[in-house]
Amino acid sequence: MSDAPDAQKSIDEGAFGIDAFSLDDRLRLFHFAAAEKRGEYLWLLRAFDRGRANYQVLLHASDAVGLLERLAADHPAAGAVGAVGGAAGVQPLLDALAEWRVLDRSYDGTRAANLAEYRNRHYVYQFTQAGYRAYRAVEDVLGARLEDAQLSRLVFPDILGDLHALAEANTAGDAEEVYRKLGRLDSVLNEMAQRAARFYLMLGDLARTNDTRPEVFLAHKDTLLAHMREFTAELGRYAPLLAEAVEKAAATGVERMIEYAAEADERLFRGPAERLADWRRRWDGIVHWFAEREHGEAERLQDATVTAIRSVLALLRRVTEARRGGVSRESQLRHLAQWFTSCASDEDAHALFQAVFGLGAPRHIAVPYADPEQIAGRTSWWEAEPVELARTLVQSGRTPALHGPGRIERNDAQRALLRGEQLKEQAERRGAAHSLASDGVYGRTLDEPETRALLVLLDVALAARVPVGRSVSAASGSAHGVRLTLTPAEGSTTVDTVRGRLHLDGLRLEVTDRQGRTA
DSSP states (O other): OTTHHHHHHHHHHHHHSSOHHHHHHHHHTTHHHHSTTHHHHHHHHHHHHHHHHTTOOSBOHHHHHHHHHHHHHHOTTTOHHHHHTHHHHHHHHHHHHHHTTSEEEEEOGGGOSSHHHHHTOOEEEEEOHHHHHHHHHHHHHHHOOTTOOOOOOTHHHHHHHHHHHHHHHHHHTOHHHHHHHHHHHHHHHHHHHHHHHHHHHHHHHHHHHTTTOHHHHHHHHHHHHHHHHHHHHHHHHHHHHHHHHHHHHHHTOHHHHHHHHHHHOOOTTSOHHHHHHHHHHHHHHHHHHHTOSSSOHHHHHHHHHHHHHHHHHHHHHHHHHHHHHTOOHHHHHHHHHHHHHTOSSHHHHHHHHHHHHOTTSGGGGSOOOSSTTTSOTTOOTTTSOOOOOOHHHHHHSOOTTOOOOOOOOOOHHHHHHHHHHHHHHHHHHHHHHHHHHHHOSSSSEEOHHHHHHHHHHHHHHHHHHSOSSSOOSOEEEEETTEEEEEEEEEEEEEEEETTEEEEEEEEEEEEEETTOOOO
């Protein structure tokens, strides 16, 4: 038991890079957002932000009140000064923010006109660095438009250009250019990952709220599908090019590249070893995105986008069928509301409520009568005879027949077996995909694993090939470490499989590996 605090400390340090005490101090910065007077704290911090924008860093309580009056003039409906409580209410708020270390408090003796005023210790306040970041984080959340989420397909040419420039700078020994390009690649990939995460969360919210807002979904379905299809087409086209560019950049010397970036890094409070470790981590992230042979981020993002397209199409079918039938949750509730409005009296409305929801029956408390036919189910509680309740239900709230949930049995052996089968299936799919690249798809009969791999590749390639505002004559898709390309061909081509023959009208298939090798 004595090792538990040390274990918790190591978890905190590993998860956040800071110790448990610093972690607690950082989290205290957000106390103002959950306090009872959170509105007053927010307006006061907005006044400090206004002063900071005007290069007025150190503020006295009277200065804060003056800035609040300007905010009130700019936003009359908000009532900034009234929300804080005027000059009398500012000082306690400033003290609390200083205690949470959102603001830094110091003495200002220059304001004292005599000894008595100097002894009163006039305080001035300013944002701490961490406090300003906490305030901006809250403002970003309040001002965010959560529905504005999109995938960034236009960054792929820039990423490819930066990778080529990075290889050239590393070859030429230009440390500053290596630092700029590597840092830009890291920031662009982080932003793309965050955009993708927000986009898929938006899709989940859309799927959950389509019952109440189907018109929003139907109005934007075409744009949404076009956006995802364009993104997966661009990602499928650039993924092998980006993987090749990463390999070329690595061929110029990874260690030398990291040393160049760390040498040009101007962060004062990080030692040479920390800078090297940080830039090595950033390069490993770039490799994980594009050059990983298995489970790379680019391949996962493409699979997730194709899955999202299928989900949106399935959602579109559900919404269309519901509207075609004229019956949905919204239409049912609206129809029921019209019934209540049409009731001639309160007694009729109560009767309708009882018939619809059935909340007035004695069985609502889940304790039936000994003879269920003795009391009608529609009889009100006020008129029915009382039900005999068990003593355990009265004293502890538990019925005699109610027991706790059974213990969950964890079958580790079965889990290990299932995991082994899953890894075996993944290896089989990857081996089948590579055999398609090495042996080709024509002139032989594909076995079952090769057939499944070919259909998956076709699914990705055809999803990218769907015309979106312009005609597409060729398309490609990558999965399991190989790439399938659809090219126009005269007549039709035929692929023999164990399931039968696959005829492709006007198309020819070509499967290559990441290095572009084919049969």
